[in-house]
Amino acid sequence: MPINIIIQEKRKEIGLTQEQIGAYLGVSTPAVNKWEKGYTYPDISLLPALARLLKIDLNTLLCFNEGLTEQEIDHFNNEVGATISTKGFEAGFIMSMEKIREYPNCDKLIHSIALLLDGALIMYGASIDDKEPYEKQITALYERVAKSDNDQVRDNAIYMLASKYLARTECEKAQEMLELLPERTALDKTELEARLFIKQDKLDEAARLLERKLLNVVSEVQMILMNLAEIEIKEGESQKASHLAELSQKVMKLFELGDMQALAIPLHVAILQKNVEDSISFLKSYFLATFTPWDISKSSLCQHIAVKVKTSKAVKEEVVKEKQENLGKQVRLALLSEFENNPKYMFLHSNAEFKQLIEDLYSKC
Incomplete structure (x- = not known):
C-alpha cells in the first residue's frame, strides 16, 4: 500500500482532519492534501512525528513490512509475462525491478520474480547481445532471499544458486549452497x-x-x-x-x-x-x-x-x-x-x- 493511502486511511481511523494533521506538524492543509493524493511526500524530518501522530511505526508508514498475497503475486507475474511477450525482456525486467523496490521485504515476490525472469531470459533472450548483466541481477535476487525467514523460499533460492554456481563450474560455491540445504525427509x-x-x-x-x-x-x-x-x-x-x-x-x-x-x-x-x-x-x-x-x-x-x-x-x-x-x-x-x-x-x-x-x-x- 503506497504511503499516501496509509496516511489517508490512518488519519481517518483516528478521526483527524487534514487541517488537524497540518496544525500538529506545522505544515499547511494543502500540503497534507498533496501527501494523500500522492503528489508530494512528507519531509524526512517529519516522518517520526507523523508516524507517532498516526499511531503507527515508521516501518508501517514506509511500507517496509508490507507483503503481497499469493494471488497478487501470481497476477503480477502474469502481467510481467505478458509484457515480456509483447514488449520484450527488458520491459518486463524493468517492471519487475520497480515492483521489488515497492515491496523490498516481500521474499515470495522477489523469489517468484527471480524464477520468472530466469526462465524468460532463456525463452526470450535470444535477441539480447549481452545477457550477463541480467544474469547477475537475477542471481542477486536469489542471493537476497537465500536468507529468508520463509523456509520454502530460502531453500528454493539456495537450490537455484547451487544449480547456477554448478553450471558456471564454481564448485566451491555450489558445495556451500548444498550444505545449507536440509536433507530430504522420508516423511512427505x-x-x-x-x-x-x-x-x-x-x-x-x-x-x-x-x-x-x-x-x-x-x-x-x-x-x-x-x-x-x-x-x-x-x-x-x-x-x-x-x-x-x-x-x-x-x-x-x-x-x-x-x-x-x-x-x-x-x-x-x-x-x-x-x-x-x-x-x-x-x-x-x-x-x-x-x-x-x-x-x-x-x-x-x-x-x-x-x-x-x-x-x-x-x-x-x-x-x-x-x-x-x-x-x-x-x-x-x-x-x-x-x-x-x-x-x-x-x-x-x-x-x-x-x-x-x-x-x-x-x-x-
Missing part, C-alpha cells in the same frame, strides 16, 4: 494433506495437490536419468547412456508430457557423445515438436491444475493455439541462439544437414 506431508482433503470432500484441492506432486516427481526422475546417462558417457559406457535416454523417452511419453520433454535426454546424450547422425535426427524431431508444444489441458494427469478458461470452445481453442504458436516461436529462437553460440554444438557446424536446419529455423521464426 503431501499425501497426508491430499487424504485429508479427500476426507473433507475437497476433491479439487486434493487432485491439484497430487497432480503437482506427480509432475515434480516425473521431473525429478527425468533429471536423475539425465545425470546417470552423463555418468555412463564419462565412464565410456555409451550403450548404457543410450539405453537410459530411451527409458527417459518412454517415461515422458507414459506421463503425457509432450514430445519436447520426451526428446530432451536423447538429444542431450547424442550431443555429449558427439554422435552427428543421432544429434541431427533428434534435433530435427525437436524442431518439429516446437510446432505442437505440450498442452497441459489435454493431459489426463493434469486436468485439475490446467487453467480453465471460461469461454466458448472455439475461443478457447483459438487462445490455446495462439499461446502454443508464441511458445513454439520463442523455443525456436532460443534453439537458434544455442546452436550458434553454445560450444557444445561446434562439432555440428560444418555439417550440411545442420546448416539446413539453421536455415529452416530462421525461416520459421
Whole structure:
C-alpha cells in the first residue's frame, strides 16, 4: 500500500482532519492534501512525528513490512509475462525491478520474480547481445532471499544458486549452497494433506495437490536419468547412456508430457557423445515438436491444475493455439541462439544437414 493511502486511511481511523494533521506538524492543509493524493511526500524530518501522530511505526508508514498475497503475486507475474511477450525482456525486467523496490521485504515476490525472469531470459533472450548483466541481477535476487525467514523460499533460492554456481563450474560455491540445504525427509506431508482433503470432500484441492506432486516427481526422475546417462558417457559406457535416454523417452511419453520433454535426454546424450547422425535426427524431431508444444489441458494427469478458461470452445481453442504458436516461436529462437553460440554444438557446424536446419529455423521464426 503506497504511503499516501496509509496516511489517508490512518488519519481517518483516528478521526483527524487534514487541517488537524497540518496544525500538529506545522505544515499547511494543502500540503497534507498533496501527501494523500500522492503528489508530494512528507519531509524526512517529519516522518517520526507523523508516524507517532498516526499511531503507527515508521516501518508501517514506509511500507517496509508490507507483503503481497499469493494471488497478487501470481497476477503480477502474469502481467510481467505478458509484457515480456509483447514488449520484450527488458520491459518486463524493468517492471519487475520497480515492483521489488515497492515491496523490498516481500521474499515470495522477489523469489517468484527471480524464477520468472530466469526462465524468460532463456525463452526470450535470444535477441539480447549481452545477457550477463541480467544474469547477475537475477542471481542477486536469489542471493537476497537465500536468507529468508520463509523456509520454502530460502531453500528454493539456495537450490537455484547451487544449480547456477554448478553450471558456471564454481564448485566451491555450489558445495556451500548444498550444505545449507536440509536433507530430504522420508516423511512427505503431501499425501497426508491430499487424504485429508479427500476426507473433507475437497476433491479439487486434493487432485491439484497430487497432480503437482506427480509432475515434480516425473521431473525429478527425468533429471536423475539425465545425470546417470552423463555418468555412463564419462565412464565410456555409451550403450548404457543410450539405453537410459530411451527409458527417459518412454517415461515422458507414459506421463503425457509432450514430445519436447520426451526428446530432451536423447538429444542431450547424442550431443555429449558427439554422435552427428543421432544429434541431427533428434534435433530435427525437436524442431518439429516446437510446432505442437505440450498442452497441459489435454493431459489426463493434469486436468485439475490446467487453467480453465471460461469461454466458448472455439475461443478457447483459438487462445490455446495462439499461446502454443508464441511458445513454439520463442523455443525456436532460443534453439537458434544455442546452436550458434553454445560450444557444445561446434562439432555440428560444418555439417550440411545442420546448416539446413539453421536455415529452416530462421525461416520459421
